[in-house]
Amino acid sequence: MRSSKQAAAATATENNRGISGHMFTLHQRLYHALNLGTRYSEGKEWKWKCTDIEIQRHVVRSISSFxxxxSPDTLHHPLVKDSMADIVWALVWILQHKSEAVLSIAANAVVKLIRVIPNxxxxxxxxxxxxxxxSLLSSHLLxxxxxxxxxLNMILSNLSAIREKSVWEILSETKTVFLIVSGIRKFSGGTMSTEYFQEMASLLSTILQKWPASRFSVWNDTKLMEVLEAMHENPDVSVKVALLKLYSGIALCGNGAMKLLQDGEALLQMMVLCMGRSGSYSVQMEGFRLxxxxxxxxxxxxxxxxxxxEPIVKAIIDGMTGWTLSSGKIANDQMSLLVEACRLAxxxxxxxxxxxxxxxxxxxKVLLDLLLEKFQNGQSVHLLTFEEQISEAQEVLKVDALLVLRPYMWDILxxxxxxxxxDFNPSIHSHEQxxxxxxxxxxxxxxxSVRKGWQICQSDLSEMFRSESASRAVLMMIYSPSKYIASKARSMLSEILEPVGKEYLKRSLRVLNFTSTRDNFGIPDMLQTGINLVALTCxxxxxxxxxxxxxxxxxKILVAFIKWCLSNDVHIGRLSFAPHLHNIFSQRLCCWVCKEDWEGNDILLLYGLWGLAELLHYGSISKNFDIFSGEVEYTEAQFVRMLQEICSDNSALGLKWNAAYILSYFGFYxxxxxxxxxxxxxxxxxxxxDTRLILAKGESMSVHGVILAIRCPSLLPPEELSHDEKASDGSSGRCAVDKQYGKFKKEIRLSSHVDNQAxxxxxxxxxxxxxxxxxxxxKKLKILAKHCSxxxxxxxxxxxRPKWGTLFPIYDLTPSLAPTGHHFSYGLLLDLCLRTFFIAWTSVSYPFTFLLNYVGFTNVSWNDT
Incomplete structure (x- = not known):
């Protein structure tokens, strides 16, 4: 029979199988040290405390040794996992006790703990x-x-989203951002420790990335910005990385970014220099991200x-070309840099x-090199037959070394x-081939992608995402303002489609018709629908x-599809189709306003309107169809109202322009x-x-001078226009009007060429x-509109067709109320507003500013009225 000592040893060995004897011994020493302190209960948790400095030091050293x-093999051993609560509570007590004799080794033990133990x-x-x-960030001991x-930076970097609110409350309570900023501001004139700046700046950038509420107090601190600018010349790589990350965190706020750019020559020079090939990959990547x-x-x-x-474009081109293939593969750091360069492109x-x-x-040439390295010498593909060129292109597309970059390449193209x-001509800067x-x-x-259709949805969604970018590139090339690109794209697409094009179109129409009858569908279906819409539009x-x-x-299928999108509130942004455009910070932006957004969050509707506009253009020439013939449930009048609503609401610019363009085919201009x-x-x-327009034949029309002066000042006689004012369309415009009402104060005689109906x-x-x-x-309206600018x-x-990105005209009467605007009486303008809304004088109990602002007039005070 074995002794009790032998039995205990055997039990311990069984319980701790998989760990070394040395580790087991260190674990025992750790708990021996912890037992020198006191355990107390706080709610459901047992915590540790001890005021003796020597015991605290002994506990911290035992924690570090354990x-x-x-090792990686023992990370998930019960002995390790079960010890975490006791270790953390001991470190929390020691840090809170703030004894300088042990704080340094305790803080380093926390760093070691986070680096070794998985999150x-x-x-x-x-x-x-x-x-x-x-609370210890402001310690006078560096x-x-x-x-x-x-x-703290490591903890915050690995923080789960559900804990962010709780952590921000702690950071706010401890004034963490203030402590960090004050710490960095303390050190100026070259007295700051490189390591101190690196760690503080890295921590601050992590906070800025996660919590928008932290940003204002940083970018609005003039002294801090001066200290950061002084750090531009520091050659240390780690400092450059931390500095660029901090600037990137500030730039997540739109106001912060504009603050950086106000006097940003020095910042941008430093950023471009970091993006150059002379820097390390880590510095280059942070430069591109900023x-x-x-x-x-x-x-x-x-x-x-x-x-x-020019320097930024050069840096982008260098970033997209500074790569090499080895055994058909590219190094990870080079690939990461390529992705960042393509994103900035x-x-x-x-x-x-x-x-x-x-x-x-x-x-x-850069894009073609990314498709296949062998084309970097620009081989003479123009000497090949069409079939041989197609074969060459197909070989190019089989290469998958840089497949992840394809969506960026198609988007850029x-x-x-x-x-x-x-008048673009590629031969000026490169080779046509x-x-x-x-x-x-x-x-x-x-x-x-159109040929494969539904098969792609079932096999490889990533391939379908790449196909969407290529399809979109073809659409943009076909409708390019460049005659060269548009004609080449149309002729090549026609030749490639020639054998089976009608079959592809038949399938696309069937998919779109089927979609218009569905209640909902997933991303693969939406993606396939989008590609089919693009195919139809092309x-x-x-x-x-x-x-x-x-x-x-x-x-009719497109009309039904557009109606279906609007009736079912189908709002799908292109980001749903383009995961390559996502990044970890895209959801963390604040104060950025993108008024010029052309596509918005209705990409399917945009493609549908685009395709319909092109077919209506063809139909207006051929006169061979009537869209609403036989329709009862959905009439032309309803469709027109729907398009007018798109123009009137907060839709993206592309939707507004295409809706207005389609309306022109129904007589609404x-x-x-x-x-x-x-x-x-x-x-x-x-x-x-207050104004009468008199035509040559004696006919007349009554108008409001204030509307005329703002919306079409060219109709006013030259003698009524001041040289020191500008109307909203850039022409001169000031017109004085008598404050009495009831009779016309101006009579304007028009040219004999002006038609009454026009x-x-x-x-x-x-x-x-x-x-x-x-x-x-x-025809008459064209002439009149031209003469009226x-x-x-x-x-x-x-x-x-309007050029892509063109701003949609805004109905704006505010110039009449500006201090240097048109000097019409506010009474006349208010009368017009009141009449427009059928408001009785006796019911006006609000300030005039409310009424004026309600109809779109801003920056008008009560004193003005």
Whole structure:
């Protein structure tokens, strides 16, 4: 029989199987040390405390020794997991006790604990460490504050979303942001420890990334910004990385980003330098990320580019070309840098001079190199037959070394095409065959995705995401302002589709028709629907397929689809189709305003309207179909009202323009708005009209001078216009009106060339924002609109498709109320507002400012009225 000592040893060995004897011994020593303190209950948890400094030091050293003995194989051993609560509570007490003799080793023990123990094990307890660590950031001993900042940063970086609110309450209570900022501000003039700045800046950037409420007090601190600018010259790589991360955190706030850009030459010079090839990969990547944050919207992007356009484009091109393949693979750090460079290259989604620099730097060659390295020498594919060129392109698309970059490449190609000039010629900056091969590869990818159809949904969703980007690129190239790109894309797509194009279209129409009858569907279905919409829109401008689409009911199918989108509130942004555009910070932005958004969150509706507009253009020429013939449930009048609502609400610019463009095929020209409809009620109200327009034949029309002066000052006589004022459309405009009412104070005689009916329609546009006219009036209206400098109306009357990104005209009467605006009496303007809303004088109990602001007039005070 074994002795009791032997039996106990055997039991211990069985319970601790899988760990070394040394680790077991250190565990016993740890608990021997912990037992020297006192355990007390607080709610359901047992905590540890001890005021003896020597015991605290002994406990911390025992904790450190035990953690050091933990290996990857023993991380999830019960002995380790069960010890975490006791270890954390001991460290929490020691940190809260704030004895300087032991704080340094305690803080370093916390760092060691977080680095060794997986977050999945430690997270239930790590929250308790936040408060004591944050409270020690202001310690006058640098080694303590540095260690606490390091530990706290690691905890916050691994924090789960459900705990963020609780942690922010702790950070607010301990004034953590204030302590960090004060700490950094303390050190200026070169006295700051590199390690201190690195850890504090890294911690602050983590806080800025997670909690928007922390940002204002940082970017608004002038002294802090001066200290950060002084750090630009520090050559230490770790300092550069921390500094760039901190700036990126500030730039997550739109106001913070604009603050950085106000006097941003020094910052941008440093950023561009970091993006260059001379820097390490970590510095380059942070430089690219900062530039991405600063370019979150058009305003920030163009401000950044106005300060250093060419250097940024050069850095992007260098980032997209500085890679090598080894055994068909690319190194991870090179791939990460390529992704960041491609993301920043998407600044071409906005028009500007940077497009010219991209072409000058050979962006087409760069994109083709990313498709396949062998094309970097620009081989003469133009010498091959069409079949051989197709075969070459198909071989290109089989290469998958850089497959993850394909969506970026197609997006870049599409944006380049949609913003091209009409006279663009690729031979100026590169070789035509490079551009041709890019177009051919995009068309092949697109047609292949349409051919595969539902099979892609079932097999490889990532392939479908890549196909969506290629399809979109083809769409943008086909409708590019560049005659070269548009003609090449159309001819290549026609040739590739020639054998089976009608079969593909038939399938696309069937998918869209089926979608219009469904209640809901998932991402794969939405993605496939989007690709089919793009296919239909692309083929709608190809003569070979236009008649087929119309005869197959394509117009009615698109009308039904648009109605279905609006009736079911189908709001799908392109981000749902483009995971490559997502990043970890995209949901953390604040104070960024993207008023110039062309696509918005209705990408399917945009594609549907786009395709319908093109088919209506074809139909207006061929006159071979009637959309609403035989329709009872959904009439033309209902459809028109629906399009007018799109123009009037807060839809994205692309939706508004396409809806207005389609309306022109129903005789409605212009830009409907809610304010226009309200003010338009005064068009036939002579009671408040103060100006008479007299035509050559003696006929006359009554108008309101204030509306005329703001909306169409060209109709006013030159002698009534002041040289020191500008109307909303850029023409001169000031007109004085008598304050008495009841009779006309101005009579304006018009040229004999002005037609009565054309003028009536033009006034309809001036008041309502749009007009309704038949074909017989359009020609005269074109002439009148041109002479009146109403360019947007001329675009609509000429049925010219607006350029991508063009701002939608706004119905705005506020210039009449500006201090330097038109000097019409406020009484007349208020009378018009009151009449418009049918408000009786006796019911006016609100300040005039309420009424004026209600109909769109801002910045008007009670004293003004």
């Amino acid at each position: 953690i050091e003995s933990v 999945s094990i430690l997270q239930p307890y790590s929250l308790y460490l936040v408060h004591p660590l944050a 080694e303590i504050s540095i260690a606490c900042a390091t530990a 530039a991405q944050r600063l370019a979150t919207n058009k305003q920030g992007c163009l401000k950044m580019l106005s300060l250093c356009c 998407l600044i071409i989604r906005w028009d500007g001079e940077h497009h010219d620099y991209f072409w000058k730097k050979g962006i087409d 599409g944006w380049l095409a949609i913003y091209c000039r009409e 490079l551009m041709d091969m890019l177009i051919r590869c995009a068309c092949l990818t697109f047609t292949d 083929c709608a401008c190809l003569p070979w397929y236009q008649s087929y689409i119309v005869k197959s009911g394509g117009v 212009g830009f409907p708005s809610k304010l226009g409809r309200r003010i338009g009620k005064a068009l036939d109200e002579n009671e408040f009209a 003028l009536a329609k033009l006034l309809e546009f001036i008041y309502l924002g749009y007009l309704h006219a038949g074909d017989e009036h359009v 109403l360019q947007p109306l001329s675009t609509m009357l000429g049925k010219r």
